Amino acid sequence: MTSTSYTVPAAEIFKAYDIRGIVDRTLTADAVRAIGHALGSEAVARRQRAIAVGRDGRLSGPELAGALSDGIRAAGVDVVDIGCVPTPLTYFAAYQLGTDSCVSVTGSHNPPDYNGLKMVLGGQTLYGPLIQDLRRRIADNDLVHGAGQLRQENVIGAYLERIVSDVKLARPMKIVVDCGNGVAGAVAPELFRRLGCEIVELFCEVDGTFPNHHPDPSKPENLQDVIRALKETDAELGLAFDGDGDRLGVVTKDGEIIFPDRQLMLFAADVLSRVPGGEIIYDVKCTRNLAGWVRQNGGKPTMWQTGHALVKAKLKETGAPLAGEMSGHVFFKERWFGFDDGLYAGARLLEILSRHADPSAVLKGLPDAVSTPELNIKMAEGEPFELVRRLKDTARFDGATEVITLDGVRVEYADGFGLARPSNTTPVVVLRFEADNEAAIARIQGAFRSSIDQVWPGLKLPF
Incomplete structure (x- = not known):
């Protein structure tokens, strides 16, 4: 086959856990075609014959998914196009169709003018150096050539059937479902109806301009419509999904947001009832109440680095039945495949809560603490890592019971913790604080x- 040479895509789009950029500026169709060819070449090196490709509901999705497919097939690798689906369905397709490899063309919860790629090859999520290596392949013209085939498949039916055949609600429930016009709207209402729920739908029409509110349930301002609908209807619980459906937001009847680290407590107790002694993995941003809760329920708590790809890798390495992140990614290995899936997490949540007459009371009864949301210090590229390195090397925290440097600096006290870690996706230092009371947090x-x-005088701090 003839050799192809591409313009090397901008370095800034090759992130720690995915590829992401602004459409037609840093992330062009040509860049995505080149990345597809590099990915196909890597697939050949790993003896992968086909890659499933799905896309979220962004307006740029069809063009970029087409360019990606062209690039993959130029390496002689087949593409199975599964259309416009939530990212978890793309992961599911890799199992269902036996490709073991998949790419979701998604901008996740980023603004409408962004898009990107989440990639899995041979069951391994690409992150860090593996993503950088795709850029190296393009720069070095280290590409193989062939003529892969293209075919279409629909996996939505198989996905729904797989969940509905296993997850059983003890009674019908009435719930609010807010998809924020993200791609979860193509699947979530049907899933929850088939599980036996009556649904109050909010913004379930897929619209890549996100005309109502941003599809990011980790931000309280994006859950106000759910809170309002719970007040105005007789629905007993609210679920909200991010732009590509891999994260879940949960709201009680009276409008309390149950953050993902508390959701994880409920899931852990349930999973450990069937997997006694199981290991439960959670990231450094999660509540310190988790470790005690997991032990109390007969499990082994493991704190790990933040990042869906890193948590997924740890889950695979340990064989743990469950993992979760403060950002809302939850990974069930027990009864499921171990990938992050907001829709499936929602189904498992309803399975547990349907056994109770008052689901909100169950959620509100989970251990809680005074805490801050994520706080960010904006800095120049590279500076967050340097600031955290200086903290690790020189800072002294009097009265601390433990300083954990697994991912940034997490300082444990008898009555709370503080965390500073460099984000792997944007040039900010992420801070989070939790304590038994306001005085301790202060x-x-x-x-x-x-x-x-x-260590860094004169910085404007967000607390």
Whole structure:
């Protein structure tokens, strides 16, 4: 076959866990075609014959998915086009269709002018150096050539059937479902109806301009429509999904947001009832109440680095039945495949809560603490890593019971914790604080304020 040479795509779109950029600026159809060819070449090296390709509901999706498919097939690898589906269905397709490899063309929860690629080859999620290596292949023209085939498949029916045949609700429930006009709207209403729910639908029409609110349930402002609908109807619970359907937001009848680390407690207790002694993995941003809760329910708690690809890799390595992140990615290996899936997490949540007359009371009864949302210090590219390195090397936290440097600096006290870690996706330092009361949280924030001021004077802090 003739050799093809491509313009090397901008380095900034090759992120830690995925490829992401602004459509027609940093992420062009030509760039995606080149990445597809590099990905296909890597697939050949791994003896992968076919890749399933799905896309979310963004307006740029069809063109970019087409360019990606062209690039993959130019390496001699077949493409199975599964159309416009949530990212978890793309992961599911890799199992269902036996390709073991898949790409979701998605901008996740980013603004409408973004798009990107989440990639799995031979069952391994690509992240870090593996993503950088795709850019190297393009730069070095280290590409193989062939003529892969293209075919279409629909996996939505098989996905729904797989969940509905296994997840059983003890009674019908009435719920609010807010898809924020993201691609989850193509599947979620049907899934929850088939599980026996009556649904109050909010923004379930897939619309890549996101005309109502941003599809990111980790931000309380995006859950206000759910809170309002719970007040105005007799629905007993609210579920919200992010732009590509791999994260779940949960709201009680009276409008309390149950953050993902508390959702994980409920899932852990349920899973451990069937997998005694099981390991439960959670990221460094999660509540310190999790470890005690997991032990109390007979499990082994494991704190790990933040990042869906890193958590997925740890899940695979340990054989743990369950993992979760503060951002809302939940990974069930027990009864499922181990990938992050907001729709499936929603189904499992309803299975547990349907056994109770008052689901909100169950959720509100989970251990809680005074905590901050994620706080960000904006810095220049590279600076967040340097700031956290200086904290690790020189900061002294008086009265701390433990300093954990697994991912950033997490300082544990008898009555709370503080965390500073560099984001792997944007140039910010992510901070989070939790404590038994407001006085303790203020004291811990004070300790971080003075430590940061010592290693990097003059920074404007968000607390």
